Amino acid sequence: MPRVRATAPGALRNLLSKSENRVTETIDIRMTAALERVVVSHDGDAHVVGRPDLGIYLVVPEAGAVFIKALQAGESVATATSRASEVAGAEVDGDDFLAGLAAEGLWDVPSEVETIAATSRSGSRTREIRWIEGVSPAVARRLFGPVAWTGYALATVFAAGLLLLRPDLRPTYEHLWWLPDPVLSLLALLPVALLLAAGHEAWHWLAGRAIGVPAVFRVSYRGIFLAFETDVTQVVAVPRRRRYGVFLAGICFNVVVLAVALGLRLAHRTDLFVLPAWLDRLLAAVVITQILAIVWQWAALFLRSDGYAVLANALRCHDLNRATWLTTKARLWRVTEAEAAEFAAISEHDRRVARWFGLLFLVGLVGMLWVLLSFALPLSLSMVLWVWNNLANPSLVSVAFWESVAVVTIAVGQYAVIPLLAWREGRLRRVGSLR
């Protein structure tokens, strides 16, 4: 969910008031490329201008939105100022408004200069919107039309019903050891889990494509772990009621996979058809991954999960996460002057919702505690003890011993070497050996 800063009520309005009888005929060429990257949308009474590529979104008066749109349409500053003045019902100062947006960070001037230089060399001034080729919006729309949403709802009911009525299909952490070797169990499950994680993010991207929102699908690394993410920040450019599909799409993917896995396991149990034994056990592990994925999206609200995006959208908030954090911090501890100023700049609506939204953060924490106690801790404790026992009583001809060595090596590399490298880098910087 993109974070939208509400400007202090007087700030941009002041900038829009006439201070000097000065109107610039043309805008600086540096602004031209930046304007092409600005999205303008309205959200009820609020108007949002933003730079998805910079991740900056600002709430502005209607006159400001009209001013930007006029510039984007190729009008001169004078004409855009005139249009904004009509809407505002008073003379406005377009130059100061542009300066105000620059002060808020909407124009990243040095990079615009670089961009202008680059585009001048290439001769192109087209806006970069990264559409992922291969899937047409028409095809994407079929995955998020009425039939599809009915399917997602039925999958949800089916999966929930099975978990409720068939306790034997409910997951336990034991299911993660679906092979007799614990390391092999987790290693063989890893590509499946990664594929499903990629599917979750791809569904967000498809949902964005279905409603014409440019989205970027990225693959990155968090330490040694592969991570997938979808950037749909430009969703602020569409009305709120159309955003739910994009936010819920990933969860829909998880629910469908969960329903299919549970359905196949039920059919296997009831003799409808017989799966290979290893596949039934793998599906049990998949059920865990999907349940945890769905629980995570609704529990990790404080990490701006998909569930947070849905709720913040429904509550018509722009910066609810930050408002809730600051409200909670003020209640439990104290806030700094800068944080107090930041909180004051957040809209009254967001601050009002934040007063009780922290309770949902707490509920989410309880959900994460359930995950920890039911799955993560038992799994981790068992693995640690297994590794410990194998290293304490080594057998050099044992696969288990060498697997234990590998686990320790990776753990040390992941959790100890990185801080050591950071410490070394800091030390070298202090003595001037590293720039």
Place this chain on the structure above:
Amino acid sequence: MALLGWLLTGPYQSLFETLSGSHSEEPEARGAAPCLPGEAVEIMDSPYVSEREVEQARFNSLPPTSGPHLSFTMATGVYDHPVPAGLTIHAMEHGHIIIHYADSTQDAEIRELDRVARRYGADVILAPNPSLPHGIALTAWGRIDRLDAFDERRISAFVEALRDRYYHDWKTDRDC
């Protein structure tokens, strides 16, 4: 903190128990429980040990119903290859039932065993056991039954009476 404390001493108390395994019990502690299928087997000291130590362990029954075992367990279901005793013991420690069949078991019987194992998918592990001289053995924590041939009624009775009877501790005060 209060919630965490309640959780760790209540529903998730087994987390502490997973750190140490189970302990031996005198034969009289639980009794022969004549109402239950099969026969009682003395429960051995059952700590978590390494793979090497499990291979060197000596058990008091074939197949074992307790004893030194591995700290991780296994998913229930059907296995086409033999499963180490260190895993089946931990599975029984979690209240599951193991159905062992000898290498000489006919394919038709194995298919029937497979069907029963699938029906009790959350409770049963089915696996071949080369150390069995013949027939089928059913094991639960501290309990064993031996069959010369497939007997669905007897297998079902064993599973239904003994599943979840133990999970790092006895879940019932008395069996009969």
